Amino acid sequence: MPHQCTSCGRTFADGSKEMLSGCPDCGGNKFQFKPAEAVDREGSGAGGRSGGSGASTQKKRPADAPETEGDRGRGTTGATRATPDANKKSADQSAVDRAAATVRDWVGSGGESGTATETAKSSTEARSQPDDDSTVAPEDSAQASARRDVVSREELPEDPPENAVQASTGEPTTARTSTDGQTPTEGESAPDAPGDAATRDESRQPAPADDNVVDAPDDENPGLEDLREELNSQFESIRIESPGQYELNLMELYEREEYIISLQEDGKYVIEVPDAWDAADR
Amino acid sequence: MGLFTNLKDSVSRVTDKLFSAQEPKRIGIYGPPNAGKTTLANRIARDWTGDAVGPESHIPHETRRARRKEDVEIERNGKTVTIDIVDTPGVTTKVDYEEFLDHDMEKDDAVRRSREATEGVAEAMHWLREDVDGVIYVLDSTTDPFTQVNTMLIGIIESQDLPVLILANKTDLEESSVQRIQNAFPQHETIPLSALEGDNMDEVYEKIAEYFG
Numbered sequence: 378m379p380h381q382c383t384s385c386g387r388t389f390a391d392g393s394k395e396m397l398s399g400c401p402d403c404g405g406n407k408f409q410f411k412p413a414e415a416v417d418r419e420g421s422g423a424g425g426r427s428g429g430s431g432a433s434t435q436k437k438r439p440a441d442a443p444e445t446e447g448d449r450g451r452g453t454t455g456a457t458r459a460t461p462d463a464n465k466k467s468a469d470q471s472a473v474d475r476a477a478a479t480v481r482d483w484v485g486s487g488g489e490s491g492t493a494t495e496t497a498k499s500s501t502e503a504r505s506q507p508d509d510d511s512t513v514a515p516e517d518s519a520q521a522s523a524r525r526d527v528v529s530r531e532e533l534p535e536d537p538p539e540n541a542v543q544a545s546t547g548e549p550t551t552a553r554t555s556t557d558g559q560t561p562t563e564g565e566s567a568p569d570a571p572g573d574a575a576t577r578d579e580s581r582q583p584a585p586a587d588d589n590v591v592d593a594p595d596d597e598n599p600g601l602e603d604l605r606e607e608l609n610s611q612f613e614s615i616r617i618e619s620p621g622q623y624e625l626n627l628m629e630l631y632e633r634e635e636y637i638i639s640l641q642e643d644g645k646y647v648i649e650v651p652d653a654w655d656a657a658d659r
Numbered sequence: 660m661g662l663f664t665n666l667k668d669s670v671s672r673v674t675d676k677l678f679s680a681q682e683p684k685r686i687g688i689y690g691p692p693n694a695g696k697t698t699l700a701n702r703i704a705r706d707w708t709g710d711a712v713g714p715e716s717h718i719p720h721e722t723r724r725a726r727r728k729e730d731v732e733i734e735r736n737g738k739t740v741t742i743d744i745v746d747t748p749g750v751t752t753k754v755d756y757e758e759f760l761d762h763d764m765e766k767d768d769a770v771r772r773s774r775e776a777t778e779g780v781a782e783a784m785h786w787l788r789e790d791v792d793g794v795i796y797v798l799d800s801t802t803d804p805f806t807q808v809n810t811m812l813i814g815i816i817e818s819q820d821l822p823v824l825i826l827a828n829k830t831d832l833e834e835s836s837v838q839r840i841q842n843a844f845p846q847h848e849t850i851p852l853s854a855l856e857g858d859n860m861d862e863v864y865e866k867i868a869e870y871f872g
Contacts, residue, residue, distance in 0.1 A: 614781070615777060615781065620756075620770050620774075621754075621755070621756030621757075621766075621769060621770030621771075621773040621774065622754070622755045622756060622773065623753070623754045623755075623773065623774075623777040624752060624753050625751070625752050625753070625754070625777065625780050625781075626752075627752060627780075627808065627811050627812070628811065630780065630781050630784035630785070631784045631785075631787060631788050631815055632788075633785075
């Protein structure tokens, strides 16, 4: 959970949009960036916290359900994915349901834009798809690219690992088929040989994961370099080459509703919070 | 029937006028760094209000926060236009502290300036999206106008349907080429001027009244 509110300490997933409207807990708009390893070293305190306090329901959910990709990036899901079974699937179902609910929450609250709507749509479609085992395995490989196509990692909130595994095994898989009407682009469309496909799937798994490594939170070296890279992949609007050297993506800067009003070299930054202004006006 | 329509039209015209009188148009002065935006803003502000907008300098990114001068009343041909002038930081795709080192600046200061300039660009882009009703686009006529920044900004301005006036500044310099700017943006009118010397400001004010009045 690389982003942390500096006033109340609440953490946010890398890529979470929750914080874009200010910290939901305390309304603060100053955050610091914490690399993945630093968080791990803290004894998975953050993960434990969000897992344990299921009481905070709705608010918590966005932080729970769809945190799939971080784990996928770390390659933990490969094995799980190769053994599809009924229990897993019902778990998947609920995970995906929650993911869809989350997305709907976002859309409902107006905090998200078009992409989120698309995700919601495809999740819903996904659930309506028949899932027989023969289709699950080969489609798994498409899942990564499907999700990459539909919604970028930045748009998915963080969650604890258990859910991550489940969510990534399940329905989004079929999202690809439902939207494209096609099997994976890899061309290995062999749904008639599920076992085969499953093994192949496992071997193929690293490929899409590698593709995603760019924006997955890395476990190594929380040095300033990495930190900058993290920030860069997050806020594509401003790339920090080194202290005092910046590259700006004008289009991104122009299109963003919120904007960075203060940059600091230690990974801290201040964003303007449009929603907070609205609230103050009311 | 016709009478009513006319009446309605004239009523709405009056209310329109009232509204425009209450809310002066906010005109953003945009352009790359060192094009003379602040010099122009100061010239306009001094000519019509007596005050300046902000410090000018030959070092790029002198303006790192948008500065506003409100209620600038410009009179042209018996007509008065009231505008708010927003002088924005120069827009660029790259900020490097090393370019400031050439201007006798300590590294720390240069790095800070660079960071502030970056924040300034973010602010300028944000203003462009939300807060301006028209744009005065200032270009240094001694430099090549075919840049990514110019193309992108003019494109954004056009896509927003904002009225835009392109000024070819620094005509007092020998290398100035107004034609080059006209060629770059043939879809817009280009007005030559020297904000520093005050050359051709009459035409500039005329056009401001015409475009933003």
